[in-house]
Amino acid sequence: MRMDNKAINKISYGLFVITANENGKDNGCIVNTVIQVTSQPDRISVAINKSNLTHDMILRTGKFSVSVISQDAEFDLFKRFGFQSGSEINKFDGFTDYERGQNGLNYISKGTNAFIEAKVEQNIDLGTHTLFIAEITDMEILSEVSSATYEYYHNSIKPHSENSIALKSDKKTEGKSVWKCNICGYIYEEEEIPMDFVCPICKHPISDFEKITI
Ligand code: FE
Numbered sequence: 001m002r003m004d005n006k007a008i009n010k011i012s013y014g015l016f017v018i019t020a021n022e023n024g025k026d027n028g029c030i031v032n033t034v035i036q037v038t039s040q041p042d043r044i045s046v047a048i049n050k051s052n053l054t055h056d057m058i059l060r061t062g063k064f065s066v067s068v069i070s071q072d073a074e075f076d077l078f079k080r081f082g083f084q085s086g087s088e089i090n091k092f093d094g095f096t097d098y099e100r101g102q103n104g105l106n107y108i109s110k111g112t113n114a115f116i117e118a119k120v121e122q123n124i125d126l127g128t129h130t131l132f133i134a135e136i137t138d139m140e141i142l143s144e145v146s147s148a149t150y151e152y153y154h155n156s157i158k159p160h161s162e163n164s165i166a167l168k169s170d171k172k173t174e175g176k177s178v179w180k181c182n183i184c185g186y187i188y189e190e191e192e193i194p195m196d197f198v199c200p201i202c203k204h205p206i207s208d209f210e211k212i213t214i
Helices: 005-010 053-061 075-082 150-157 161-167
Strands: 016-022 025-031 035-039 042-049 063-069 098-100 106-108 112-125 129-141 177-181 209-213
Touching: 016 042, 016 053, 016 106, 025 042, 025 053, 025 075, 025 106, 042 053, 042 063, 042 112, 053 063, 053 129, 063 106, 075 150, 106 112
Parallel strands: none
Antiparallel strands: 016 025, 016 063, 035 042, 042 129, 063 112, 098 106, 112 129, 177 209
16 A cells, blocks of 8 residues: 555644743744643643744743634734744734733733643654653633634635735736645745745745646
8 A cells, every 4th residue: 555645634733832932032933733641730742843943942941832823813923923933033023912921931812712831841852853741830711712723724824825826926827837835825936846945935845835737
């Protein structure tokens, strides 16, 4: 039997903003990897890519907060925390939809339905990622809107490729083959895409691109 790599997308995932604070600097990133691992005590795990500044901040401070993204979240929240790097900009600049929790870390107060504050107990090195196992120190419900799953984000929050194409210049593109980023909808307007291409918006590799005809 042939292995179908798409099977892994059938696992259901939630979406979360993970926030950290180090020496007064706030930062955060978006992940789909938060799960509860034990209930006595309440413990969660989160796997975070080492290329995220938030990862290093958690490694050094041993603290993070999880804001659970709900179905009323806007695409702007994903752009702000998911598509840019905290080492280049301050993701909280000009942003007002947050509060500071008891642990001194920000949590997102709009487009989210709960937040969880956590203290790291163990770091497990997984090569590209670190798996943090953490004890919950505080948590609150923020709204009764359902949580956004990864699937919901793809179907209902992320702009569809038609929109992305419409936003492009008025260049004649009908019938042309282009490459679409399946994560954020970015369109690379060429027939062929370089093997080492990285999406300029969401930084995903070409394995997340699909060739489409428009
Ligand atoms: Fe992308």
